[in-house]
Structures are given as C-alpha cells and as structure tokens.
Amino acid sequence: MNFPKKLEQKLIQRTTSNTLRSLKSDTNRIDFYSNDYLGLAQSESVFDQTHQLLLDKNIKINGATGSRLISGNHQLYQETENYIAQFHNSPKALLFNSGYDANVGFFSCVPQRGDVILYDEYIHASIRDGIQLSNAKSYKFKHNDLENLDEMLKRVQHDTIYIVTESVFSMDGDTPNLNGLVTVAKKHNAYLVVDEAHALGVFGEKGEGLVQQLQLENEVFARIITYGKALGCHGATILGSEKLYSYLINFSRSFIYTTGLSPHALATIQVAYLHLKSEIIQQLEENINFFKSEVIRLQLDNSFIESNSAIHCSVISGIEKTKAIALQLQENGFNIKPILSPTVPEGQERLRFCLHSFNSKKDITTILEQLATFV
Ligand SMILES: Cc1ncc(COP(=O)(O)O)c(C=O)c1O
Numbered sequence: 001m002n003f004p005k006k007l008e009q010k011l012i013q014r015t016t017s018n019t020l021r022s023l024k025s026d027t028n029r030i031d032f033y034s035n036d037y038l039g040l041a042q043s044e045s046v047f048d049q050t051h052q053l054l055l056d057k058n059i060k061i062n063g064a065t066g067s068r069l070i071s072g073n074h075q076l077y078q079e080t081e082n083y084i085a086q087f088h089n090s091p092k093a094l095l096f097n098s099g100y101d102a103n104v105g106f107f108s109c110v111p112q113r114g115d116v117i118l119y120d121e122y123i124h125a126s127i128r129d130g131i132q133l134s135n136a137k138s139y140k141f142k143h144n145d146l147e148n149l150d151e152m153l154k155r156v157q158h159d160t161i162y163i164v165t166e167s168v169f170s171m172d173g174d175t176p177n178l179n180g181l182v183t184v185a186k187k188h189n190a191y192l193v194v195d196e197a198h199a200l201g202v203f204g205e206k207g208e209g210l211v212q213q214l215q216l217e218n219e220v221f222a223r224i225i226t227y228g229k230a231l232g233c234h235g236a237t238i239l240g241s242e243k244l245y246s247y248l249i250n251f252s253r254s255f256i257y258t259t260g261l262s263p264h265a266l267a268t269i270q271v272a273y274l275h276l277k278s279e280i281i282q283q284l285e286e287n288i289n290f291f292k293s294e295v296i297r298l299q300l301d302n303s304f305i306e307s308n309s310a311i312h313c314s315v316i317s318g319i320e321k322t323k324a325i326a327l328q329l330q331e332n333g334f335n336i337k338p339i340l341s342p343t344v345p346e347g348q349e350r351l352r353f354c355l356h357s358f359n360s361k362k363d364i365t366t367i368l369e370q371l372a373t374f375v
Contacts, residue, residue: 018319019340029335030363032353037310038201038280039358040272041232049271054264064260069249072260080266084237087273088208088225089217092245093237095269096254097261099197099226102236104130105254106193106222107164110247111136116156118149119164122172124195127164136162143169144176146184153188161190162221167210168198171344171352173311175199178210182219191221201230202284202310207276230310231272234265283357284310291355291364298372305350312353313339314371322349325374334367 014020040046054060057076064072077095084093096102107130111117117131117138131138139156142148153161163185165176178194185192194211201207207230211220222244226236238248248255291312295301303314316322319340326338329351339352351371355364 032336035229037230068260076266090239099236100126101254105252108133109251115160166195168309173307195224197226233268313350
C-alpha cells in the first residue's frame, strides 16, 4: 500500500536534518539516561513485596477490566489514593494511567472558554497537548521569568487565570522560584498548577516533591506527580481539593474513556512509595552535589544549566556535534542521550545527564572527564 506523500515528506525532512527518531534496545551500559533516579525500577524488593501484597490480599486479577467508572475501580484504587493523599498532604488524590494522561486530562477540561492559561515556555509536551484541547486562551511566559509573568498578568486581567509550571523542568533540570510564583499568583488571584514529575523522590525528606518541601501545598491549585520517574513504575496522580477530584472524575476524558490501571500496577505504586526512604534520597543528593563539584573542578560549568535536581544538561549546540559526543560516550560504556531540536530550541542541543542514587563517584568522574575532552 502506498504511504501518504505528506507523511513520507516529513520523514525525509527528519532524515535530511539528521533528527530521525528510531527505537533501539540499549546494551547494558552505565545509566546516565533513565528517569529511574532511585533505582526502584530495578528493585527486587519492590518486585517481591508487590507480589506479596497481592498474595496477602488474595488478588488474582490481571487487568482492570474497564474504565474506573464502569468495572475498573478495583478496591486497591481507594486504598492507594488515600495513601497518596495523606503522603502528599492533599485533600484528595486521583490516579491516572500516566503523566501524559493526567496532563492531557487536566488541561483539556479544567480551563474553560473565556479563561486564560499562562504557561512557562519550556512546559512539557503533555501539558501543551492538553492546552491545545482546551477552549481557554493560552499564552506562554518567558522561562522562569516572574517579571514577565507579572507583566502578562497585568495585561490579561481575566476572572479565571491558570499559571502552569514544572517544579523540575524535564529538559533543563532547573526549578522555578515557586515561592515567587505563589506570590505572583496570589497577587493576581490566579490558580497555580505545578507538574512535579521530576521532583517526586528527589526533593523533600521523603521525596514528597518541591511544593511540599517548601510547604506550599495549600497555595497550589493542583499538583501533577508521575510514577514513571523516581518511583520506577507507572501511573500518575493529580493532587487537589475534593471538588477538583469530583470535577475530574466527571469531565476528564483521559480519565473516563480508558481502562483503569491493573491491580498489579496499583500495588507497585503502593510498595514503591514505601521505598521512598531518606537514605536513598540522601544518596541521590550526595551524587548530585558530587556531580556539580566535578563539573566545576573540570571547568565545565559554562556549558551546564544551573540545576539542583537529578537532571543536568550540558548545552553543546549543533545536532552533529551533540550526537557525535553522545555516541563517543556511549561507545565508552555510558548510556547517555543527546537531546536535539525540535525537542529543545534549535542551537540548544544538549547532553542530558540523569543522576541516580546508584551511580558511583568513579563513574561520575569518568564520564565528566571524558566530556571535558570533547567540549
Ligand atoms: C514534566 C513531565 N510531565 C509529564 C510527563 C509524562 O509522564 P508519563 O511518562 O508518566 O506519561 C513527563 C515525562 O515525560 C514529564 O517529564
């Protein structure tokens, strides 16, 4: 069968610009690329305890069997959501199948026609997709720029305004001034929404996230947390009020029109939360600090974006060059990925280092010493 010409053309364009994506199974190299910040995705203890939890409760069901509004609302849902709400000091917690689903589900149904969404220009694709499905007007503000946001808010002046940010930006690793954002949001009577995908398990004594570390839970309208990163499993939660919970169950299409998570997935989330212990979080923090000190020792700090999270990016600039350095590091035994345009703006192509509690200091030094010979 013929492949549609316009699609063919788009693939050719990607090939010509050396940005064609393809799926690869990576070999067993040293992990500087996964979001498994605490090693929980590979934790035998999480695996075994999940199995045990299901046995103890005599749960022998493989799938959810339907939408949560029909047959899929397994008993483990309520138990898991209650635990999550308590852990995150939130009135309510609503589980979604993924962070992508949560963001699309939230932004497509919460902001209404006539409302305004102001979002950080570096916001994640899942939020952008949700915003595109919304009937509200949306405008981006400059990355982490409170002054620019304040200016825009003065000009916008609407009844209902949503401000959207991430507590750790996925492609930069940096964090906004959340206290400042809360002040600006309050000043203009706007609702603040924070995606904490990369902050869960990283910030806070027990990895509760940045909002909670800063004790801002009550100042934020909604928090989105995801389990595919530091928790090493699957799913996501929207944290917020009772009314928001009820509203999402009634109007969020990515919640309503999809099969729920399997009991096994819910049990894994419960067990993964129990593994959020301060020791591994401190180990991760130690590695983050060591990585940063090595960056300075090797005089690489000019190329790195300032970050306190587990994500550290060295901006190389240029698709060819970034890909070549990544390939060299991969051949030397490290799993590291180049992040290219259009994922990041043209000219800001970068190497994205994801740090973990289990990375050794020796590996951190080696990969950075090698990087120093290329840049
Ligand atoms: C900031 C942010 N939000 C949401 C998501 C989506 O989460 P998930 O992988 O669970 O769909 C991601 C992951 O790519 C992310 O980085």
